Amino acid sequence: MGHGREPSPASARPHVLLLCSPCMGHLIPFAELARRLVADHDLGATLLFAAATDTPSEQYASVAASVPDGVNLVALPAPPALPTTAPVRERATHAAVSSVPHVREIARSLTSTAPLAALVVDMVSVPARDVATELGVPCYMFFTSPWMLLSLFLHLPEIDAGLVGEYRDATEPIRLPGCVPIHAHELPGSMLVDRGSDAFGSFLSMAKDASRVDGILVNTFSALEPVVGDGTDGVTELPVHAVGPLVWTRPAGVNRDHSRVIRWLDQQPHGSVVYLSFGSGGTLTLRQTAELALALETTRRRFLWVVNKPDEDTASGAFFGTRQREEDDDELGFLPRGFVERTSELGLVLPSWAPQTAILAHASVGCFVTHCGWNSSLESILNGVPMVAWPLYAEQKMNGAMLEVQAEVAVRVHADADGFFTKEEIAGVIRRVMDEEEGADMRKRVGEFRHKAEQALTEGGSSAIALAHVADKWRCSCT
CATH class of the missing domain: 3.40.50.2000 (Glycogen Phosphorylase B;)
Known part of the structure; x- marks a missing residue:
């Protein structure tokens, strides 16, 4: 060039x-x-x-x-x-x-x-x-x-x-x-x-x-x-x-979790893993985090979930980044009791920060549950991974609409009348992208966009x- x-x-x-x-x-x-x-x-x-x-x-x-x-x-x-x-x-x-x-x-x-x-x-x-x-x-x-x-x-x-x-x-x-x-x-x-x-x-x-x-x-x-x-x-x-x-x-600074994550992905079947991340800034409430955990348990799909600490007041609670973590924090204490143990055969939960580029590029990842931040959306497209769109703040709802309606590479999760995403809705959308014909069509389209990008x-x-x-x-x- x-x-x-x-x-x-x-x-x-x-x-x-x-x-x-x-x-x-x-x-x-x-x-x-x-x-x-x-x-x-x-x-x-x-x-x-x-x-x-x-x-x-x-x-x-x-x-x-x-x-x-x-x-x-x-x-x-x-x-x-x-x-x-x-x-x-x-x-x-x-x-x-x-x-x-x-x-x-x-x-x-x-x-x-x-x-x-x-x-x-x-x-x-x-x-x-x-x-x-x-x-x-x-x-x-x-x-x-x-x-x-x-x-x-x-x-x-x-x-x-x-x-x-x-x-x-x-x-x-x-x-x-x-x-x-x-x-x-x-x-x-x-x-x-x-x-x-x-x-x-x-x-x-x-x-x-x-x-x-x-x-x-x-x-x-x-x-x-x-x-x-x-x-x-x-x-x-x-x-x-x-x-x-x-x-x-470029490879982001390798930390203690990086090689463990890639090793875990290496052991999973092709296209079988649901990757979930709401970006460096996105936060869910405690109740919504628990509901998402139950949805993952219900789907019985393999998953890799990068989870930010819940925030009751704002969807952008980690916007300016997260502080360096203490090694001995009970980082996942906010998840439903027993969730990590019950899903240990299926999933991996990581607190707050992961090598996203390497994860999306991995052949075992089959879909990306994302807040539709624009970097994440582009990374997903560049790696040919269809999306479950769960926008949180800023222009993310517009991005989600464009990715679903215009590009047809995502399916949006819909909230109930109180703005809450139920486990049935979340699990249903994940299944649509992972298992159904609709997901296969999206995978084909996102592959075409990858090539054009x-x-x-x-x-x-x-x-x-x-x-x-x-x-x-x-x-x-x-x-």
Whole structure:
């Protein structure tokens, strides 16, 4: 994918500065984007992580331990913390905005050794674009969620201006060009609060920020979202480039559980294991965790479950990562009494962190019960694994709708009238994906998407061409 140039000395290469807000789900694709800029496009890359907490989380430590060669990863000092009761997005935005003086200082020191080619920000850290303006370099946004959410952001000012009442009461879905209709209950939580509230106001301003950059890279590929950035809906003049799927391609820092997990998977029949993980940030309540455990017991299917500690108040209780664990904690004490013993022949339960890329790539995994975080969704597709969609927060319900209705590679779990997922419903959906014809069809379709995703990333593929075009443009702006 390179351009046949002799690599220039690292110091003299045009340099890209990337700023990631404290969202673990953003850091992983950012690290991969930085890796490709260095390895394939002869650019230097410094990746700044706007930390929200003083102690690095277990997930951050794992990414940092295996950051790609040539990429300089820097954790910026955390600002004075907001109360932990503050909403996740507010804490993330606070960290990103507080990081701007550090970004300015680092950008200036970089320009003394190499030409700065661009500043790349995520959806939360657009306020740092002022630094790019001061230094006369382009500011691009790397949008780490699907095009469908970006399209919603770009349309939101216009939709909001025409709306009477609240989004949560809307009876008609939002219809974006080329996307599945978005029903009220599938919208991000920040749109379901009162429109007069600060929470909605800051979400709307984040949506407006999406068009305050010079161009946008999106972590998707055209076979999965065919209308990405086609410009036909007249909502933005910005160049939009699909450069994905950029996911974690390197072995994450190996910990005590890693080899044990792979050894266990090696002993299971092909396609027989249900893998369950709600991402680094996702949490269920105690009652819902217990119900899921009972559902697994009912199915009698083999399973590998990465379980976060329950949280009664929020579905994103581990959003900023989990602390390093004590070896002797009773980590699984919240599971139903006797569950681990009763299912020991069938399943493996891991507390909070596992080598997901290696698990999804393993031939014995037959389906993935996922919160539909975008990284997890793309990893599942890249490994040809069909999904059981159990969205929790942010845009995950939209992702789930797109994966089920448009891509047809997932089946959603449906809640009862109280928003609770019963063991019968959970077990039924797992059986559909693992055993029935519907599951076989999904497996075939996800295999086709896997092939198209790989094609998009190889030389001459749509995503590879898009990234090369942007990298060339950045490099030329330096000369």
